[in-house]
Amino acid sequence: MAILAITLFFAFNSCSLNDDGVNFHYEALQIMSVDVPESFNLHQIYTIKVNMLRPDDCTLIEGFNVTSSDVTVRNVVAIGAILDKPDCLPLDQEVQDTFQFEVLYDQPYLFRFYTGEDADGEGQYLEIEVPVN
Numbered sequence: 001m002a003i004l005a006i007t008l009f010f011a012f013n014s015c016s017l018n019d020d021g022v023n024f025h026y027e028a029l030q031i032m033s034v035d036v037p038e039s040f041n042l043h044q045i046y047t048i049k050v051n052m053l054r055p056d057d058c059t060l061i062e063g064f065n066v067t068s069s070d071v072t073v074r075n076v077v078a079i080g081a082i083l084d085k086p087d088c089l090p091l092d093q094e095v096q097d098t099f100q101f102e103v104l105y106d107q108p109y110l111f112r113f114y115t116g117e118d119a120d121g122e123g124q125y126l127e128i129e130v131p132v133n
Contacts, residue, residue, distance in 0.1 A: 022084075023083065023084050024081050024082055024083050024084055025081075025082050025084065026062065026079055026080065026081055026082070027059075027079075027080050027082050028077045028078065028079065028080075028114055029052045029053060029054070029055075029059070029061070029078040029079065029080040030052060030053040030078075030114075030115055030116040031050055031051070031052050031053075031076070031078050031113045031114055031115050031126060032051045032052060032053055032094055032115075033050075033051045033126075034048065034049065034050050034051070034111070034113055034126065034128065035048070035049035035050075036048055036111065036128055036130055037130065038130070039130060039131045039132065039133050040103040040109065040130055040131070040132045040133065041103065041132070041133050042103055042104075042105075042106050042132055042133070043102075043103060043104070044102070044103055045100055045101065045102045045103075046100070046101050046102075046103070047098050047099075047100060047101075048076075048098060048099050048100075048101050048111075049096055049097075049098050050064070050076070050078060050096065050097055050098065050099070050113070051094050051095070051096050052078040052094070052095060052096075052097065053092065053093070053094060053095075054080070054091055054092075054093045054094070054095045055090065055091060055092060056088040056089060056090050056091050057088055057089045057091055058082055058083040058084075058085050058088035059080045059081070059082055059083075059088075059091075060080060060081045060082075060083070061078070061079075061080060061095060061097050062079040062080060062081045063078075063079055063097070063099070064076055064077065064078055064079060064097070064099045065077045065079055066099065066101075069112075070110075071105060071107065072105050072107045072108060072109045072110060073109075073110045073112065074101075074109060074110070074111050074112070075112045075114070075125075076099075076111060076112065076113045076114065077114040078097070078114070103132060105132065106132050107132060108129050108130060108131045108132060109129070109130045109132065110127060110128075110129050111127070111128045111129075111130065112125040112126075112127050113125060113126040113127075113128070
């Protein structure tokens with residue numbers, strides 16, 4: 001029993017990573033284009049394709065933040081995890097990711113895809129309305 005206790009003590013105490021904090025942060029990525037159906041059918045699930053800009057090799061695609069600002073209005077922001085490294089190589093690479101969307105209402109949906117900020121710092125959006133059959 002004493003050998004097991006000593007082994008566990010060294011196993012847990014020898015794994016120090018010396019982590020001095022978070023080494024990444026999240027940022028909204030610029031959406032370049034989207035592929036949505038021309039119309040939806042009620043109670044169906046659709047795959048929405050989104051092309052976004054990966055500015056450098058320190059940016060990893062994390063997914064999407066989809067929020068509702070009204071019954072059938074969806075604001076979509078592509079999220080990137082940005083590694084805090086000093087030596088990031090520029091890429092300006094367009095990458096594609098997808099998310100699933102379920103149609104719950106029989107009214108048209110308005111999607112507002114975040115495309116970045118203008119010179120005044122105001123958010124810009126690609127707006128697409130999709131009717132529901």
